[in-house]
Amino acid sequence: MTPPAHPRIMIVEDDKAMRLSLIDLLEAAAWQVEALPRAARVAERLAEFQPDVILSDVRMPGLSGLDLLASLDPELSPPLVLISAHGDIAMAVEAMQGGAYSFVEKPYEPRRLLNILQHALDQHRMKRTTQRLKERLVKLSGLDRVLLxxxxxxxxxxxxxxxxxxxxxxxxxxxxxxxxxxxxxxxxxxxxxxxxxxxxxxxxxxxxxxxxxxxxxxxxxxxxxxxxxxxxxxxxxxxxxxxxxxxxxxxxxxxxxxxxxxxxxxxxxxxxxxxxxxxxxxxxxxxxxxxxxxxxxxxxxxxxxKPPTLRQRRDDVMLLAARFLDEFARVYETRAPDLTPEDTAALLAHDWPGNVRELRNVCERRVLAARRGAGSMARALRTDALGDDVPDTLREAVAAFERELIGKAITAHQGRMEAVAEALGIGRRTLNEKIVKLGLDKEALL
Missing domain, CATH: 3.40.50.300 (P-loop containing nucleotide triphosphate hydrolases)
Known part of the structure; x- marks a missing residue:
């Protein structure tokens, strides 16, 4: 999307003579101007006018320029330049620390003010361009689908x-x-x-x-x-x-x-x-x-x-579960089971020591059980109960048996891996490979 030919600026100034002076200066410099006498009106006009820069007085009745600065979202709002006849170093420092782009004292020098506003405009447009490129890159790469x-x-x-x-x-x-x-x-x-x-x-x-x-x-x-x-x-x-x-x-x-x-x-x-x-x-x-x-x-x-744990992003659980259920339903050529209130409660109550990988495995077990017209999320979460959820293939059955056996051995030997390997009759390297392949979380078992 090409930016407008004339950049947009919102002026917030309670002094009428100063407001008109700024309008004349900026319109002569090819800016599209909207001028407001009070900062309280900025919020209602911001979305509609969509300014590239805000130029605001500091001392005004009601909301001050510093109050306005504090109310703006630094990620979404345009840069704010403050202007004041009462400016001093302390106020300028406070303004810059609060996120203001720059601070100008009255009486202003027109050329300097226009230069500051142009630089603020360039920064804002660069930021918007970068954001659009990132959004486009996400769509092209499917990153939002990979890291759901x-x-x-x-x-x-x-x-x-x-x-x-x-x-x-x-x-x-x-x-x-x-x-x-x-x-x-x-x-x-x-x-x-x-x-x-x-x-x-x-x-x-x-x-x-x-x-x-x-x-x-x-x-x-x-x-x-x-x-x-x-x-x-x-x-x-x-x-x-x-x-x-x-x-x-x-x-x-x-x-x-x-x-x-x-x-x-x-x-x-x-x-x-x-x-x-x-x-x-x-x-x-x-x-x-x-x-x-x-x-x-x-x-x-x-x-x-440091990718977050599923416990840290618990609000993603239901979205991920729906995605995995649909995925495995396609793999096993069946219909994804509907989630009941009991299923939702079971998913949200679980602590997910195995994180997203565990949730994925749970959803696969739920789909396999649904093929036989049985099962629930609570049942699928019970990894130690094979009963009705016996895997359909030998490979799945062997993996489930190994996962259970190795997990019990790790617990019994309190995580001493040499003792675990000896008890299972396999080498330490083989044990490490199986732990990684099966997605076992040693810490969660102890």
């Missing part, structure tokens, strides 16, 4: 992703299991400068020091290697705090040098990639405990994003 929700926490997350996507800087995503860290990572990639390149997700808990170079760097006259395959794209290091120490050193070298040396090759291969990492732990504690290299953390945490 309308709570302030979700809106702030989408805004943060849009702001950081184009920077190409390293981003560390820190948050609980199931908060959508990989979704955020993919959104950063899709909206960033490397969007046309590949996206490689690595589960750091599953990386083994043995054979790491061959798998990741490649072999002469053999496999290319996973890291050379991501040249020009993005590497997503998931669960980075669980990365084996020997692998951390090798990853750090790759990130610092932006090159790899495939086995049997004499010269290193240069790479260009963005690094996004994620953890559900406190990385500073992992450093203090010797589980995470501090120099690696410094390379990863240029910017930190």
């Amino acid at each position: 929700g309308q709570t302030p926490e979700t809106l702030a997350l989408r805004e943060e992703v849009l702001d950081l996507a184009q920077s190409g800087a390293a981003v560390l995503l820190q948050g609980e299991t199931g908060t959508g860290k990989e979704l955020v990572a993919r959104a950063l990639h899709d909206l960033g400068p490397n969007a046309e390149g590949p996206f490689l997700a690595l589960n750091c808990a599953a990386l083994s020091p043995e054979g790491f170079e061959a798998e990741m760097f490649g072999v002469h006259d053999g496999a290319k290697g996973r890291l050379p395959g991501v040249d020009g794209g993005t590497i997503f290091l998931d669960e980075v705090c669980s990365c084996p120490p020997a692998v951390q050193a090798k990853l750090l070298r790759v990130i610092e040098d932006k090159e790899v040396l495939p086995l049997g090759v004499a010269r290193p291969v240069p790479l260009s990639f963005r690094v996004i990492s994620a953890t559900n732990e406190d990385p500073d504690e992992a450093v203090a405990n010797g589980r995470l290299r501090q120099d690696l953390l410094y390379r990863l945490n240029t910017t930190v994003i």
Whole structure:
């Protein structure tokens, strides 16, 4: 939308002679002017006139110019320039701290006033253009569909992703299991400068020091290697705090040098990639405990994003549930079940330790039960009761059994993972892989 040929200014001035003087000056400078004698009338005229700038006296009967400034939404309202015959340094400082664009003393110098108003106009139009571009980018990228929700926490997350996507800087995503860290990572990639390149997700808990170079760097006259395959794209290091120490050193070298040396090759291969990492732990504690290299953390945490938990965005629960029910209804070729008041109460009362991932699983169980003409959200929330909600496929049944068995073992051994792995008869690495794959939240089980 092209801005109007004549910029719009709203003048708020109780002195008639001064008001007429300002009207003459600004109309001669090709501004479209609306002048008001009282600040109390601004609110009713703001939406209709839509000024680019507001020029207001400070001392007026009723609402003062500072009162008017305080009443305006800084995100939505145009810049406000204050003008006063009684101005002093203290008042100017208060005005600027309150969000005023500038402060002018009477008698004003016409050229200086016009310059200040022009700069305020330029700022306002740039801000509107930026906002329109962001809104267009959201529509083009489907970010509002990927990071679904309308709570302030979700809106702030989408805004943060849009702001950081184009920077190409390293981003560390820190948050609980199931908060959508990989979704955020993919959104950063899709909206960033490397969007046309590949996206490689690595589960750091599953990386083994043995054979790491061959798998990741490649072999002469053999496999290319996973890291050379991501040249020009993005590497997503998931669960980075669980990365084996020997692998951390090798990853750090790759990130610092932006090159790899495939086995049997004499010269290193240069790479260009963005690094996004994620953890559900406190990385500073992992450093203090010797589980995470501090120099690696410094390379990863240029910017930190903390996706909100579902408990922090509880008003999004019903919107997300409706979305997931529709999604799984299409997958299983059935009708999405209607939510009863009892279903709504059960969803809103639940604490969601597994966050959005848990809600998604609950909705899938609800749809599977609905295919058989049974079930409820309260029943779907009972992950320990397989009864009527037995999965339809062997894979689903095995996953449900593993989730229950591993969860009970973690609880029984109070989170001591070596003891859990020994009790289950599997290796520690295999246990870590299954915990990540099954979306288990160790903290919630203890």
